[in-house]
Each structure stands twice: as C-alpha cells, then as structure tokens.
Amino acid sequence: MHPGRERECLKILRRYMRGAVLVVLLRWVIAVDCLRDWFPMSEEWMTDRSNQLKEKVLGILEACTTIVDQLNLVDTLQHLSIDHHFKEQIVSILGNIHASESNSSNLHEVALRFRLLRQHGLWVSPDVFNKFKDEDGAFNVHISNDPRGLLSLYNASYLLTHGETGLEESILFARQNLESMESDLKPPLAEQVRRSLQLPLPKTLKRVEALHYMSEYKDEPMHNSSILELAKLDFNLLQRLHLKELKELSRWWRDLYKEVGLTYSRDRVVECYLWSYTAYYEQEYSRARIILAKIVAIIIMTDDTYDVRASLMECRQFNEAIQRWEESAISILPEYLKKFYLKLISTFKEFENELKQDEKYRVSFSIKAFQVLSINYLQEAEWSHHSYKPRFNDQVEVSSICSGAPLACVGLFVGMGDTATKEVLEWALSCTDAVKASAVVTRLMNDLASFKRGKNKNDVASSVECYISEHGVTGDVAIAKIGSMIEDAWKTTNQARFELAHLFHAVQRVANVSISMWFMYANQKDAFTFSNGLDMTIRRMFVNPIRF
Structure with missing residues (x-):
C-alpha cells in the first residue's frame, strides 16, 4: 500500500475506533478495496505455510505415545482452536483413551481426561474423582494446594448432567479454593484461573479462548513453536474469510433494508x-x-x-x-x-x-x-x-x-x-x-x-x-x-x-x-x-x- 494511502486509512480507522458505533467500524473495514494489503503476508504464502505446519503437527500427534501427552496435546489444539484440522486423529486418540483404564492419581490428568471425553460424547463416571476424597466424601486437604488440578476439576465439573450432585460440590470446592489463592498465582495460570472463574471453559467460545491462549501458550513449559505458528496463521486465514462474508452479508442487509x-x-x-x-x-x-x-x-x-x-x-x-x-x-x-x-x-x-x-x-x-x-x-x-x-x-x-x-x-x-x-x-x-x-x-x-x-x-x-x-x-x-x-x-x-x-x-x-x-x-x-x-x-x- 502507498505510504500516503496507509496513513489516510489509519487516520480514518482511528477516528471510527474512538466512536461507539461498532457496525460503522466494521462496515468501513470490510468495504476497503485494498483488503489484501491490510495484512503483511499474502494469502497464498500463508496457505502454503499453514499446510506445511499441519503436517508437522500431525507428526507430533502421531509421535505421542502416552495418554498424558495425548490429552495435553488435544487440549492445546482445542485451546488454540485448530483442532478442526485434526478431527479424525483426535476422535481416534480419545476413543482409545476412553477404552483404556485410567490409573492416574494426578488430579489435573484425571480431570482433563474427564472433560475431554465428555466434551466428545464419551461417558465418564464422576466416580473417577472419588480417589481424591476421604471416607466422609469430602475432598482431601492436600489437593487444596494444587491450583492446576483444581482449575481442571472446576472446568471438568461443568460438564455435569442432571442428578450429579457430586460434581456440583466439586464446582463449589474448586471455586472456593481457587478464589482464595488467585492473587498468589503467576501467569499464565493466574489469567486462566481468572477467566474460568468468570466463565468456565465449557461455556467459553473457542475463538475467544484462542485469542487469550495464543498469548499465553509460549509461556507453557511444553509449548511447541510450530503449533503456535499454525494457530496464528489459521486464525488470520479464517479472519480474511470471515471479513469477506461480513462484506457480502452487509451488502445483502443494506439492499434488504432499503427494499422493504x-x-x-x-x-x-x-x-x-x-x-x-x-x-x-x-x-x-x-x-x-x-x-x-x-x-x-x-x-x-x-x-x-x-x-x-x-x-x-x-x-x-x-x-x-x-x-x-x-x-x-x-x-x-x-x-x-x-x-x-x-x-x-x-x-x-x-x-x-x-x-x-x-x-x-x-x-x-x-x-x-x-x-x-x-x-x-x-x-x-x-x-x-x-x-x-x-x-x-x-x-x-x-x-x-x-x-x-x-x-x-x-x-x-x-x-x-x-x-x-x-x-x-x-x-x-x-x-x-x-x-x-x-x-x-x-x-x-x-x-x-x-x-x-x-x-x-x-x-x-x-x-x-x-x-x-x-x-x-x-x-x-x-x-x-x-x-x-x-x-x-x-x-x-x-x-x-x-x-x-x-x-x-x-x-x-x-x-x-x-x-x-x-x-x-x-x-x-x-x-x-x-x-x-x-x-x-x-x-x-x-x-x-x-x-x-
């Protein structure tokens, strides 16, 4: 884009951004003729690079051999909203995990397995959490100091069905403990706890979560640069498509509104x-x-x-x-x-x-x-x-x-x-x-x-x-x-x-x-x-x- 044209576009965009009318802002952006120049990389390059990265991530999926690694990888792909590229592989992985017995004594791992399987329509009994309770049915005190496990328990419990009072109690227990320790947590866990306390993960829009998680994933101990790059490219490619659709819909709406x-x-x-x-x-x-x-x-x-x-x-x-x-x-x-x-x-x-x-x-x-x-x-x-x-x-x-x-x-x-x-x-x-x-x-x-x-x-x-x-x-x-x-x-x-x-x-x-x-x-x-x-x-x- 010519520097003068760029300065003018940015000037107009800033003016609209100061306003409160969201529709005007978006209509102006999607109506810009130089839409391709709005992004620094060509769509062709982004598509080719995305396809290369998909192959790399597919290789990472296939290389995962332990249940824990598979669960964490599937969870990461969902958080970053790129799991739609690996539907068949994820269905196969979760099917095998569902068919196998779980012996983990780690609260995060048990809760993550519970959430991912239930989200994909695979039944898991809430009894899997009994191992973390005492004879009176109360949660053991030692898990009160496990923020990652509590967060996983909290999010998993929101996949409860009618009559599962134990999961309702899990929500209350996890929430109380997370609220008490929230101010002492460090990023990115602190931000993830804060978001979930406002709105638990099963009720959160994937695309909204992806926007948050892309900035947090690099701080995760097992992060992978290829996965993060794919997430960013995929988001931008889809955003271009969504903008084109918004432009098409806006024209239809304008004509309809005028006609009727x-x-x-x-x-x-x-x-x-x-x-x-x-x-x-x-x-x-x-x-x-x-x-x-x-x-x-x-x-x-x-x-x-x-x-x-x-x-x-x-x-x-x-x-x-x-x-x-x-x-x-x-x-x-x-x-x-x-x-x-x-x-x-x-x-x-x-x-x-x-x-x-x-x-x-x-x-x-x-x-x-x-x-x-x-x-x-x-x-x-x-x-x-x-x-x-x-x-x-x-x-x-x-x-x-x-x-x-x-x-x-x-x-x-x-x-x-x-x-x-x-x-x-x-x-x-x-x-x-x-x-x-x-x-x-x-x-x-x-x-x-x-x-x-x-x-x-x-x-x-x-x-x-x-x-x-x-x-x-x-x-x-x-x-x-x-x-x-x-x-x-x-x-x-x-x-x-x-x-x-x-x-x-x-x-x-x-x-x-x-x-x-x-x-x-x-x-x-x-x-x-x-x-x-x-x-x-x-x-x-x-x-x-x-x-x-």
Missing part, C-alpha cells in the same frame, strides 16, 4: 453474523454461516414488526400470511408489510437455489420453524395488547420459542454438509432436549439482562416479572430461580451428548448456540442489543490480525 423499508427494525447485521459465527467458524461452513446469519436477520425484523410497529390486527394478518406462505397472501396485509412478506418468501427460495438438488428439502424445515415462531410471536402480541401477564410456565414456553433459538437451531443445518441429515432436521424442528435447552438459555439470560436494565414499553411481561407476580417473591428470589433453570438447561445440553450419541455432531452445534448466550448475556448484560461491550472482542476476531 422497515425503518423501525434494529440494524444488527454484525451481531447477526456473530451469532452464526459462534455456531461454526470453520472454512467448510461458509455457506451455512451466511444462510444462518440471514435467518437471524429475518428473525430480528419479524420480531420488531410484531413488537414495535404492528397493531394487534396487523399482527394477526401477518401471521395468517406466514402460515399460508404464498405470494397471493399479500392481499390481506397492510401496505408497509407487503414488500417484507414477499422478500421473506423470495429469501427462502434463494436458500433453495444455493443448495444441491438432494439438499433443497432442508429449506422446508426452516420455513416450518419460522411459521412456529410467528405463531408464538402472535401469542406474545395478544398478551401485550391485552396487558395480560401469563403464568410463569406459559410465559417460558412461548417466550423461549420467541427467542429465535429454535429457528436458529433448525437454520444452522440448512447450509451444512452431510451432518445435516433429515433425521437431524426433524430432531431440531421437534425442539426437544438440547434444542429446547438452548431456547430456554437464550430466553432466560435475555430476560435477566432486560430485568436489570428495565424493559421496553411494549414488551410482554418477562419470565422474571411473571415469577415474581405468580409466587409473590422478591426480584432476587426470582433471579435465583431463573438462574437455576439456566443451569438445568445446561445439564440437559450436556446429557444430550450421551443420550443422542448418533447425533453428537448436531448436538454439539446446538450446544455452541447455547454457549454463545453466555458470551452475549454474561453478568446480566445484553451485549446483542447493546454491542459496545463486545467492541474490543469483535475487533480482535474480525478486524485485527494476529501479529507474529
């Missing part, structure tokens, strides 16, 4: 892409990411139509048209909704056009999920316009669907590859176990954030308000109850990994949607609606390349 003229709807294109990105970041899912991001955008525009603009009669008309799903239904709609309705139909047709002949049937599942969403939006509108406060269970049942998560869980499979079988789509559409849990997590975490900041004028009564009203309790009691429901939903997601082993890869993608909610709504903050809190993280994920 729904000026009352939120402009959240970057956040729509972010939700899709959290479900799958890998190169092979580019098509799926774009389709899901568009579906999320449609969810937002439809939600805002029901909540913000439409009268109750117009809500009923809009739902009737969506249930009919034919162009002639525009005759029953008010003028301002006709273009939007036709665009809805044409957008789903565009999805079909992007799919292979034997994949086109998938779109019908997403249309059905959208129709279910519309029915529940109408129910909320009825409650709101009649100032009716439903019973708590009724509110959760309807509003969890209105969160958009069930449609998103169906939509995330539309553009995927062979994983998205008809059985998978039928399972997702049924909105049971992990899918329902994802919807509950999405809704309740959103409600906690909304209750903290105060709801909008036209919002239906939230789950927190309905619980307070129905049970005559304080806000703190209601918040605690809903917090326990969120944790129960997380247990359901964990359990689905084992109960639906034949659908494990689909369950894991849905679990990613649930995990993203802790990213969006942690500490009762709504970062999806008010994205300033995600500003720095999003810049690092989509804008700023990793430096070597």
Whole structure:
C-alpha cells in the first residue's frame, strides 16, 4: 500500500475506533478495496505455510505415545482452536483413551481426561474423582494446594448432567479454593484461573479462548513453536474469510433494508453474523454461516414488526400470511408489510437455489420453524395488547420459542454438509432436549439482562416479572430461580451428548448456540442489543490480525 494511502486509512480507522458505533467500524473495514494489503503476508504464502505446519503437527500427534501427552496435546489444539484440522486423529486418540483404564492419581490428568471425553460424547463416571476424597466424601486437604488440578476439576465439573450432585460440590470446592489463592498465582495460570472463574471453559467460545491462549501458550513449559505458528496463521486465514462474508452479508442487509423499508427494525447485521459465527467458524461452513446469519436477520425484523410497529390486527394478518406462505397472501396485509412478506418468501427460495438438488428439502424445515415462531410471536402480541401477564410456565414456553433459538437451531443445518441429515432436521424442528435447552438459555439470560436494565414499553411481561407476580417473591428470589433453570438447561445440553450419541455432531452445534448466550448475556448484560461491550472482542476476531 502507498505510504500516503496507509496513513489516510489509519487516520480514518482511528477516528471510527474512538466512536461507539461498532457496525460503522466494521462496515468501513470490510468495504476497503485494498483488503489484501491490510495484512503483511499474502494469502497464498500463508496457505502454503499453514499446510506445511499441519503436517508437522500431525507428526507430533502421531509421535505421542502416552495418554498424558495425548490429552495435553488435544487440549492445546482445542485451546488454540485448530483442532478442526485434526478431527479424525483426535476422535481416534480419545476413543482409545476412553477404552483404556485410567490409573492416574494426578488430579489435573484425571480431570482433563474427564472433560475431554465428555466434551466428545464419551461417558465418564464422576466416580473417577472419588480417589481424591476421604471416607466422609469430602475432598482431601492436600489437593487444596494444587491450583492446576483444581482449575481442571472446576472446568471438568461443568460438564455435569442432571442428578450429579457430586460434581456440583466439586464446582463449589474448586471455586472456593481457587478464589482464595488467585492473587498468589503467576501467569499464565493466574489469567486462566481468572477467566474460568468468570466463565468456565465449557461455556467459553473457542475463538475467544484462542485469542487469550495464543498469548499465553509460549509461556507453557511444553509449548511447541510450530503449533503456535499454525494457530496464528489459521486464525488470520479464517479472519480474511470471515471479513469477506461480513462484506457480502452487509451488502445483502443494506439492499434488504432499503427494499422493504422497515425503518423501525434494529440494524444488527454484525451481531447477526456473530451469532452464526459462534455456531461454526470453520472454512467448510461458509455457506451455512451466511444462510444462518440471514435467518437471524429475518428473525430480528419479524420480531420488531410484531413488537414495535404492528397493531394487534396487523399482527394477526401477518401471521395468517406466514402460515399460508404464498405470494397471493399479500392481499390481506397492510401496505408497509407487503414488500417484507414477499422478500421473506423470495429469501427462502434463494436458500433453495444455493443448495444441491438432494439438499433443497432442508429449506422446508426452516420455513416450518419460522411459521412456529410467528405463531408464538402472535401469542406474545395478544398478551401485550391485552396487558395480560401469563403464568410463569406459559410465559417460558412461548417466550423461549420467541427467542429465535429454535429457528436458529433448525437454520444452522440448512447450509451444512452431510451432518445435516433429515433425521437431524426433524430432531431440531421437534425442539426437544438440547434444542429446547438452548431456547430456554437464550430466553432466560435475555430476560435477566432486560430485568436489570428495565424493559421496553411494549414488551410482554418477562419470565422474571411473571415469577415474581405468580409466587409473590422478591426480584432476587426470582433471579435465583431463573438462574437455576439456566443451569438445568445446561445439564440437559450436556446429557444430550450421551443420550443422542448418533447425533453428537448436531448436538454439539446446538450446544455452541447455547454457549454463545453466555458470551452475549454474561453478568446480566445484553451485549446483542447493546454491542459496545463486545467492541474490543469483535475487533480482535474480525478486524485485527494476529501479529507474529
């Protein structure tokens, strides 16, 4: 890039970075014509070098012969978010480890084995931790001085399922001891403990963890320079792809927004892409990411139509048209909704056009999920316009669907590859176990954030308000109850990994949607609606390349 052009670009970028409007920043960056000059290395060189490093890391994997070395290497690859390049090898390694007996008396090793196997749908009994307890069932005092082991125990225990009270006790025990020693720990363990106490590893987005761990891995005693270089190159290569996708999606959104003229709807294109990105970041899912991001955008525009603009009669008309799903239904709609309705139909047709002949049937599942969403939006509108406060269970049942998560869980499979079988789509559409849990997590975490900041004028009564009203309790009691429901939903997601082993890869993608909610709504903050809190993280994920 010419020095003068570079100075001008940096000057403009700094000006936007001082602002609070994240969307403007990202749109400017992805619209830059000289995108290739933004990075110091050519994509061709980076790809070639990455392929060379993959071969080296593959050799390292094959050279690992002890269970401990294999576990630590797999954990490192996951932390650095490059495990997707070695799926077959990791499945084989963990399968062999699961089949072999574990005799380790090291807390870190036992807990790491437990976490990695459970994360990959391989059942491990919590009894493996009994060796660290005394006859009364309490943990031995000597492990209280093992911060690395306690951190591993803490993170592993969050893969608990219903009824595993021993793992709940493990979480409390590990947390108390880690908090007491946190100020005395040294990097990088100190930072890893701090992050996990804020959000345990199984609930943390892999790409966010990778950003942290890349700066910490060099300080690990057994670090490997080839693994770290591959992680940085892979991140930058994928970041380029993600920027191109954001550019494509922004153009689509701008055209859609202009065409349908729904000026009352939120402009959240970057956040729509972010939700899709959290479900799958890998190169092979580019098509799926774009389709899901568009579906999320449609969810937002439809939600805002029901909540913000439409009268109750117009809500009923809009739902009737969506249930009919034919162009002639525009005759029953008010003028301002006709273009939007036709665009809805044409957008789903565009999805079909992007799919292979034997994949086109998938779109019908997403249309059905959208129709279910519309029915529940109408129910909320009825409650709101009649100032009716439903019973708590009724509110959760309807509003969890209105969160958009069930449609998103169906939509995330539309553009995927062979994983998205008809059985998978039928399972997702049924909105049971992990899918329902994802919807509950999405809704309740959103409600906690909304209750903290105060709801909008036209919002239906939230789950927190309905619980307070129905049970005559304080806000703190209601918040605690809903917090326990969120944790129960997380247990359901964990359990689905084992109960639906034949659908494990689909369950894991849905679990990613649930995990993203802790990213969006942690500490009762709504970062999806008010994205300033995600500003720095999003810049690092989509804008700023990793430096070597």
